[in-house]
Amino acid sequence: MPNTHNKCRWSLTVSLLLVTLMGLSSCSRYQRLPDIMQDYHGRLARVLQIPEYQSLSVVELTYPSIEQRTLSIAPITMNLRDFYAIDGCALAPLIAQRNTALGKVASPSQRLIYEAQLIDTLHSCVLLEDASVPSSQSELTQVLSEKQAQYPIVWANLMQNSLSLRSGLGFAQGYIAGGADDGLIETKNALSYLLYIQQPQNTESEVLENHLATIEQIRLPARLYRTTSFLARQLSELNQHLSLFNTHFTCETSRQRDQIVIFNNVMNQFFIQQIQPIASSVNRSHQHIQPLIVSIYTQPNIADAYKDVLEQQKAQYERYVNVFREHVMLLQTILQKCGMRPTA
16 A cells, blocks of 8 residues: 555656646747847857847837726616516526625626526526516516626626736737747637627636636737737847948958858858747737737727727737848848848
């Protein structure tokens, strides 16, 4: 028995260690971009005799304050005594659950689950025929109508105040890594699901919470914004140095031609093989998830402050695209002066 116990403990320890190492590996992968950029700029600086790399602060997304995100959801009162007489109507226990201590402090996601269940239950109760309580039918119909009108506000409250969504969309320390590890498919599925439940559905709590957890853990939208901000600032500075270099460079001497051969190797090793794959992931992620984010945060009950968030994201991405395009053109111009083309 002691030997078996030790084996179990050893197995558990190894499992926990593997999970920890996988987490650390993922985190370190999301931190590679600054090192790649520093190496790339540093090598170019030595080869072309331009200023050294300087780390510039990343422009963070300005997320709406809690005052801007607060939504008012008016309570609706119901006379439960009549509903007890409706055979098969499960409304009373559902409302009792809401009135518990835990029910009153439910998270935005659990509040949405409850409201969806309540609407479904109200609809079922309305369909039940019970001539002994005719007044209950009209009251149930009225409450059902009010709850259906309120549901989009409850949904908007989840979109604005879920900690998982706020973390995943606006706060991250990492960058796009380039590849399947970035979680594009998982994030796209999660955002699509959130749009799907914009109308009352038979929403399963576990499914919703798993999608929210995915967004919080992967944080692809936040890393996307952080990456475009980083690349736009660092490449913009490098572009200024390359532009100045281009004004004086002629490629008329053997020393200059040898210099550009080394330059081409550096460009291939760092820009083509490492930075461009990250940029491809950035563009692919933006193409797939930004339309979903825009669809979510332009709904009628979403606070106007989110329009500023969407404008920040749009302007930042456009700046990144322009700076990246300018950088490619500068690299090509330097090579063309020596009759060369980029080689992979």
